[in-house]
Amino acid sequence: MAVRLGVIADDFTGATDIAGFLVANGLRTVQLTGVPTAATSVPEDVDAVVVSLKSRSNPAPEAVEMSLAALGFLQSIGAERFYFKYCSTFDSTDQGNIGPVTDALLAALGTDFTVICPALPVNGRTVYKGYLFVGDAPLHESGMRHHPITPMTDSNLMRLMDRQSQGRTGNVDAAVVARGSAAVRDALAALKAEGFRYAVLDAVTDDDLDVLGEAVADLPLVTGGSGLGAGLARVLSRPAGQHADDATGTWQHADDATGTWQHADHDTRTWQPTPGRTVILSGSCSVMTNQQVAAYDASGAPTLRVDVDRLLADPPTYARDVLAWALERSGEGAAPLVYATAPPDEVARLHATYGAERTSEAIEALFATVAARLAEDGVRRFVVAGGETSGSVTTALGVTGFEVGPQIAPGVPWVRALDSGIELALKSGNFGDTDFFTTAQQPAPQPAQQTAPQPAPQTAEQTAPQTAH
Ligand SMILES: Nc1ncnc2c1ncn2[C@@H]1O[C@H](COP(=O)(O)OP(=O)(O)O)[C@@H](O)[C@H]1O
Numbered sequence: 115m116a117v118r119l120g121v122i123a124d125d126f127t128g129a130t131d132i133a134g135f136l137v138a139n140g141l142r143t144v145q146l147t148g149v150p151t152a153a154t155s156v157p158e159d160v161d162a163v164v165v166s167l168k169s170r171s172n173p174a175p176e177a178v179e180m181s182l183a184a185l186g187f188l189q190s191i192g193a194e195r196f197y198f199k200y201c202s203t204f205d206s207t208d209q210g211n212i213g214p215v216t217d218a219l220l221a222a223l224g225t226d227f228t229v230i231c232p233a234l235p236v237n238g239r240t241v242y243k244g245y246l247f248v249g250d251a252p253l254h255e256s257g258m259r260h261h262p263i264t265p266m267t268d269s270n271l272m273r274l275m276d277r278q279s280q281g282r283t284g285n286v287d288a289a290v291v292a293r294g295s296a297a298v299r300d301a302l303a304a305l306k307a308e309g310f311r312y313a314v315l316d317a318v319t320d321d322d323l324d325v326l327g328e329a330v331a332d333l334p335l336v337t338g339g340s341g342l343g344a345g346l347a348r349v350l351s352r353p354a355g356q357h358a359d360d361a362t363g364t365w366q367h368a369d370d371a372t373g374t375w376q377h378a379d380h381d382t383r384t385w386q387p388t389p390g391r392t393v394i395l396s397g398s399c400s401v402m403t404n405q406q407v408a409a410y411d412a413s414g415a416p417t418l419r420v421d422v423d424r425l426l427a428d429p430p431t432y433a434r435d436v437l438a439w440a441l442e443r444s445g446e447g448a449a450p451l452v453y454a455t456a457p458p459d460e461v462a463r464l465h466a467t468y469g470a471e472r473t474s475e476a477i478e479a480l481f482a483t484v485a486a487r488l489a490e491d492g493v494r495r496f497v498v499a500g501g502e503t504s505g506s507v508t509t510a511l512g513v514t515g516f517e518v519g520p521q522i523a524p525g526v527p528w529v530r531a532l533d534s535g536i537e538l539a540l541k542s543g544n545f546g547d548t549d550f551f552t553t554a555q556q557p558a559p560q561p562a563q564q565t566a567p568q569p570a571p572q573t574a575e576q577t578a579p580q581t582a583h
């Protein structure tokens with residue numbers, strides 16, 4: 115069985131995000147962590163392989179090198195097409211890494227045209243006339259303008275891409291998308307003929323992503339968020355000869371909350387998370403994570419705010435103190451939360467005092483050390499908030515790959531380490547609703563009995579314990 119889709123994701127939460135949507139939309143998926151080596155093995159019967167990199171905020175040459183190594187691996191296992199997954203809020207700077215990585219992947223694949231589509235409507239990310247919106251606000255007015263590493267101060271994807279890439283960027287606008295996949299394919303061909311190298315695709319609804327998935331399925335390289343990944347998965351997992359508008363009834367909109375479709379006889383919930391000693395580590399400073407931390411603290415659960423000044427004064431001693439605090443509380447009851455999460459004025463103060471890079475590195479190293487020691491002491495489940503933070507924690511836990519489980523919230527599936535069985539929920543900064551940390555600890559919904567008649571279609575309650583914020 116061929117690997118239909120090889121995904122290169124630029125951070126770990128982004129990788130679990132797209133892996134969750136691929137599974138929910140019918141592709142058997144394995145998620146690998148870090149640049150795979152010759153020794154990395156992939157199960158025989160997978161449709162998609164997702165490589166999780168931590169390359170989003172590295173210097174561009176490093177990000178390119180990692181991405182090309184991932185591409186080489188995916189080519190070596192015979193992947194038929196490739197997907198570069200970046201953030202639905204297009205997290206990047208004028209130096210990259212989205213532009214340089216896209217250019218390098220195009221060159222390596224011997225092709226000169228691709229699409230750009232960060233849209234994820236189920237989580238409020240939409241693209242209209244090439245402008246990216248987060249909920250009701252354009253990207254540059256959203257909380258992303260204060261991001262500690264990649265502050266986003268422009269919402270125009272053509273301009274953003276032009277500033278960090280070698281080629282020119284055009285737009286396939288919503289009016290064309292509304293006319294269907296053939297019209298989109300024509301528009302892409304016209305842009306390519308005019309010398310554009312990238313086309314930003316408008317997408318406002320999940321139906322748009324179906325049209326776009328169909329339109330881009332033959333491109334050697336597609337780039338975007340998990341929304342277009344889901345649209346593409348729906349095309350790739352469809353029985354041969356069936357088209358999106360065939361009213362066969364075999365495909366059902368499984369869950370309006372998570373925006374997933376599934377084949378009528380496809381049970382995506384292959385395993386269920388097991389309750390056990392859990393610790394929550396939060397390094398995201400997003401608006402939503404700030405709210406989630408505040409709500410968890412208000413619920414009476416044990417919480418510890420990282421004192422970054424103390425951390426930077428004596429990292430080893432501070433890590434020991436944090437570890438002792440978390441260990442003491444990781445038995446019964448609500449899981450302890452350790453958080454560096456802070457509002458923009460505190461982040462600005464720390465950056466002014468210590469520098470942004472030193473601050474980020476110290477906080478990520480703290481979470482990595484604490485997670486590794488907690489695992490040694492028998493903690494089996496981690497809920498981690500933040501993409502960079504998740505990369506540091508997962509790497510410190512020595513996880514080489516994941517099986518993907520049920521979604522806690524759109525874009526946040528449970529994942530289970532292939533080697534150690536440790537379970538993780540890697541939450542993108544802005545995903546989940548206010549009660550996410552509590553919801554994640556609630557028992558997962560039971561899978562449908564295989565022997566019982568299959569109810570159709572499934573409800574949101576059966577497939578996801580909460581709705582999108
Ligand atoms: N209080 C803080 N001040 C400055 N930087 C912080 C603070 N807390 C966390 N960080 C850093 O901010 C970055 C957040 O990035 P990330 O984990 O990817 O979150 P998100 O998913 O919201 O982007 C990390 O490098 C983290 O270490």
Ligand SMILES: O=C(O)[C@@H](O)C(=O)COP(=O)(O)O
Binds near residue numbers: 200203339542543
């Ligand atoms: O596409 C998304 O929004 C996420 O999958 C993502 O990339 C997560 O990044 P962080 O917000 O840095 O966690």
